[in-house]
Amino acid sequence: MCESFAKDLLAWYDAHARVLPWRISPADRAKGVMPDPYRIWLSEVMLQQTTVAAVKDYFNRFTTRWPDVAALAAAADADVMAEWAGLGYYARARNLLACARAVASAGGFPKTEAGLLALPGVGPYTAAAIAAIAFDLPAVVVDGNVERVTSRIFAMNDPLPAARPKLRDLAAELSPRERPGDYAQAMMDLGATICTPRNPACTICPVFSHCAARRLGIAAELPRKAPKAAKPERAGVVYIARRPSDGAWLIETRPEKGLLGGMPGFPGSDWVAGGAPAHEPPLTADWLTLNGEVRHTFTHFHLSLQVRIARSDAAPRQGEWRADFSPSALPTVMRKAWDLAAPQFHEF
DNA sequence: CAACCGTGGGC
DNA sequence: TGCCCAAGGTT
Known part of the structure; x- marks a missing residue:
């Protein structure tokens, strides 16, 4: 054989x-x-x-x-x-x-x-x-x-x-x-x-x-496979902010372990079942909630992400101002949020 | 050891 | 359109 x-x-x-x-x-x-x-x-x-x-x-x-x-x-x-x-x-x-x-x-x-x-x-x-x-x-x-x-x-x-x-x-x-x-x-x-x-x-x-x-x-x-579990639905909020003085963006590097570990992203809430959780914005500003939402599917859950934007010079409680930020460094789910928000910043 | 961990393409 | 899938590893 x-x-x-x-x-x-x-x-x-x-x-x-x-x-x-x-x-x-x-x-x-x-x-x-x-x-x-x-x-x-x-x-x-x-x-x-x-x-x-x-x-x-x-x-x-x-x-x-x-x-x-x-x-x-x-x-x-x-x-x-x-x-x-x-x-x-x-x-x-x-x-x-x-x-x-x-x-x-x-x-x-x-x-x-x-x-x-x-x-x-x-x-x-x-x-x-x-x-x-x-x-x-x-x-x-x-x-x-x-x-x-x-x-x-x-x-x-x-x-x-x-x-x-x-x-x-x-x-x-x-x-x-x-x-x-x-x-x-x-x-x-x-x-x-x-x-x-x-x-x-x-x-x-x-x-x-x-x-x-x-x-x-x-x-x-063939091969036969055991049935797979359904993916649950989760929701969250991300905040995309720009500092007018130098054009820097508010970026948070995610923890080394876990989902998207070590990757840059926008600060926001946890992603949980049952709708976006209450969450304090990463800095005090006049936040605008964008129409539409980001949809993304990970290996084991679907995600619906609300996107809020602002311009501000405030000191962030979450994340840091990064003038060297490039959207090409983002994982795809954050890139989708960026794609939704970026046109709104043209007037800023 | 079952759960966790991304994404884009094909049907 | 939603689901399945692709040269798996780690904990």
């Missing part, structure tokens, strides 16, 4: 591997060219729960600005967070910087899966992926793609997430000892382009002859 499955998959990958900014082509790898571990690590962290299309521009900007791990390790925290703004899951950016500094101090990336796993922001998947792709070590790489492909190959009917340990064992059965880096990337490409969540293209699949789910006609139904 393993031998012929991997053989068919790798033959397809040799002919159809996608060209990606961080990837070494199978032809180059066959010549002995190895990828830069820094670029593999950076791409894998960016790709956690994030699509290739969303990552590409961020990856190119990061590697242009910080070409190696030493350069990234020397970067200012706020610069890295600003460059990550909009990509989401901001703990990744904080861990990225901590990891870069640990690796730079150590003189390079660990060359074992266990060593990689000990790094901040590097879990079981990412450690295995770096080991396989950057170092061609025979790690068992299991991500969402591999779970989906494997569940179909074996027609595994147990729902996720309970089926995860079984799927990991089955994925290990499929994994060859030869070409682990190309094999891992081939599974990703297969999952991303052919063995997709909906409407899998079984008719052109290079491993259709190995697939039990295709034979049973249930490929599109």
Whole structure:
């Protein structure tokens, strides 16, 4: 099973591997060219729960600005967070910087899966992926793609997430000892382009002859998943203020932990169920409540945000005046509030 | 270990 | 339009 499955998959990958900014082509790898571990690590962290299309521009900007791990390790925290703004899951950016500094101090990336796993922001998947792709070590790489492909190959009917340990064992059965880096990337490409969540293209699949789910006609139904909880509704208020004397904006850096941790934003109320809570404005001013509201959905709740604006020279109780503020450094929900408010400031 | 943690695109 | 989803990690 393993031998012929991997053989068919790798033959397809040799002919159809996608060209990606961080990837070494199978032809180059066959010549002995190895990828830069820094670029593999950076791409894998960016790709956690994030699509290739969303990552590409961020990856190119990061590697242009910080070409190696030493350069990234020397970067200012706020610069890295600003460059990550909009990509989401901001703990990744904080861990990225901590990891870069640990690796730079150590003189390079660990060359074992266990060593990689000990790094901040590097879990079981990412450690295995770096080991396989950057170092061609025979790690068992299991991500969402591999779970989906494997569940179909074996027609595994147990729902996720309970089926995860079984799927990991089955994925290990499929994994060859030869070409682990190309094999891992081939599974990703297969999952991303052919063995997709909906409407899998079984008719052109290079491993259709190995697939039990295709034979049973249930490929599109797998993997089965436990039902998800509904997202509750929350509400809050943000205050956007400008100081006329120098054009500075009132900005609050959010706490390191929790939602949007370490990112800049506008001060405001907590975000709670049951309507916006009573809240004292961050400074005393004649606040204007804007028509309309910001709608945004996070991983586990919907948010409705009221936006209030003012111009003032007062000393803030919350946040600080920042003349160097750039809206490009904002996380998306704050960017939406900015987009609603910015036109109103033209008269100021 | 279940809950928490973003965002944009596809259907 | 609302829901599902995407190369998961941390606590």
